[in-house]
Amino acid sequence: xxxxxxxxxxxxxxxxxxxxxxxxxxxxxxxxxxxxxxxxxxxxxxxxxxxxxxxxxxxxxxxxxxxxxxxxxxxxxxxxxxxxxxxxxxxxxxxxxxxxxxxxxxxxxxxxxxxxxxxxxxxxxxxxxxxxxxxxxxxxxxxxxxxxxxxxxxxxxxxxxxxxxxxxxxxx
Amino acid sequence: xxxxxxxxxxxxxxxxxxxxxxxxxxxxxxxxxxxxxxxxxxxxxxxxxxxxxxxxxxxxxxxxxxxxxxxxxxxxxxxxxxxxxxxxxxxxxxxxxxxxxxxxxxxxxxxxxxxxxxxxxxxxxxxxxxxxxxxxxxxxxxxxxxxxxxxxxxxxxxxxxxxxxxxxxxxxxxxxxxxxxxxxxxxxxxxxxxxxxxxxxxxxxxxxxxxxxxxxxxxxxxxxxxxxxxxxxxxxxxxxxxxxxxxxxxxxxxxxxxxxxxxxxxxxxxxxxxxxxxxxxxxxxxxxxxxxxxxxxxxxxxxxxxxxxxxxxxxxxxxxxxxxxxxxx
Numbered sequence: 001x002x003x004x005x006x007x008x009x010x011x012x013x014x015x016x017x018x019x020x021x022x023x024x025x026x027x028x029x030x031x032x033x034x035x036x037x038x039x040x041x042x043x044x045x046x047x048x049x050x051x052x053x054x055x056x057x058x059x060x061x062x063x064x065x066x067x068x069x070x071x072x073x074x075x076x077x078x079x080x081x082x083x084x085x086x087x088x089x090x091x092x093x094x095x096x097x098x099x100x101x102x103x104x105x106x107x108x109x110x111x112x113x114x115x116x117x118x119x120x121x122x123x124x125x126x127x128x129x130x131x132x133x134x135x136x137x138x139x140x141x142x143x144x145x146x147x148x149x150x151x152x153x154x155x156x157x158x159x160x161x162x163x164x165x166x167x168x169x170x171x172x
Numbered sequence: 173x174x175x176x177x178x179x180x181x182x183x184x185x186x187x188x189x190x191x192x193x194x195x196x197x198x199x200x201x202x203x204x205x206x207x208x209x210x211x212x213x214x215x216x217x218x219x220x221x222x223x224x225x226x227x228x229x230x231x232x233x234x235x236x237x238x239x240x241x242x243x244x245x246x247x248x249x250x251x252x253x254x255x256x257x258x259x260x261x262x263x264x265x266x267x268x269x270x271x272x273x274x275x276x277x278x279x280x281x282x283x284x285x286x287x288x289x290x291x292x293x294x295x296x297x298x299x300x301x302x303x304x305x306x307x308x309x310x311x312x313x314x315x316x317x318x319x320x321x322x323x324x325x326x327x328x329x330x331x332x333x334x335x336x337x338x339x340x341x342x343x344x345x346x347x348x349x350x351x352x353x354x355x356x357x358x359x360x361x362x363x364x365x366x367x368x369x370x371x372x373x374x375x376x377x378x379x380x381x382x383x384x385x386x387x388x389x390x391x392x393x394x395x396x397x398x399x400x401x402x403x404x405x406x407x408x409x410x411x412x413x414x415x416x417x418x419x420x421x422x423x424x425x426x427x428x429x430x431x432x433x434x435x436x437x438x439x440x441x442x443x444x445x446x447x448x449x450x451x452x453x454x455x456x457x458x459x460x461x462x463x464x465x466x467x468x469x470x471x472x473x474x475x476x477x478x479x480x481x482x483x484x485x486x487x488x489x490x491x492x493x494x495x496x497x498x499x500x501x
Contacts (some may be wrong), residue, residue, distance in 0.1 A: 001177050020178045043208055050274045057274045062207045066178045067222050114273055122252040125268040130257040146408035147272020
């Protein structure tokens, strides 16, 4: 059954008719040609489809597009400002934080979202003092990024890239 | 996936009416479990009533001095809420131990309560499962049952409830506020879930069309000293083998009051009432914690694949209570 959906994707307003069964991920890739989010497991377990929905990181494979009518979606592609890469994108390049690259757009969106969460003071599973300040050390980065799998095993450099982004934002 | 009609509910009563009158209808909130089940063929609704945008997204002080959590509050927002972090830390910790950051953004309070077991046989349409198809048989009993229940099992089903949040809510004596065709009612968490018995296809005592409006936390002063510990095969992003939520009030070295609930061990979050009764008034020592844990677990019915959960649950109870006692001292 069809439904009308309006979304803002990477800055462009898009209006289209979709089958209600269409996930946000399939809409982005198959209908709008936004190929940055990837279909890995399609069951919410790998994080390759992660984007920012209204500024917050979210998996798109377990979301029906029709339920997100009106949302603003930013994919990894939409993070850059023309030729100028987002700091997280640049640091992934500088730190060689990928091999095949399939998980990378999801990793980058997840990193952008989680840095915002930490900035807002949100604790994580490894935060010892729930009401204290959040310091994104390596243990915190690993925990907060655990929803993004990398089958190449580039985790060490992914942590290094994110650590570097944070260091540049808050110089010692 | 079976085609379905999608409707956005205009208010809670509208949502209830739409689902109550149509056997194939289901509520949709964050979708992180339901959409997966629709992909797998476990759920085949012909109408989805979207309740995620109903004005049920607030966390507020309740008149009784507790906290009322709206059904549509996102797991990430609930975990980060300053009032929850301060007054009910076990609840924040439980939420943060569940799923991943990008799933918690979508998942809601009510959806978390309503999520279904991750028993691999339940999720696999090619294997018999009494929860999916009543009378079909249970593949886990005699199959791979490392993740399965040790308490409250039946000959029909040994599935566990997957929620971390619900374990904390059970320990903190939360109630679920529900709207149905007959009106509103409050269901204590202890009466919300069902043991499998011979009706393992029923997870909860909700009636057809009943919609969760909120979760209410009673005022519980010593919940400020509560904790949630989760033991799992990976350090992160995995379901619990065993988990423990506890709150402890120690005065002059004795247990003035205590709440303990276990996860990963039963078809419901398992409130350890027997252990609590043994502990009240007694010494707040590891030996006493161990004796109480053993008493609670005396009723365990472990299988060869999950017998390790009995000592694991005991040790985790002792560990959490000992840490809380030290914090209080």
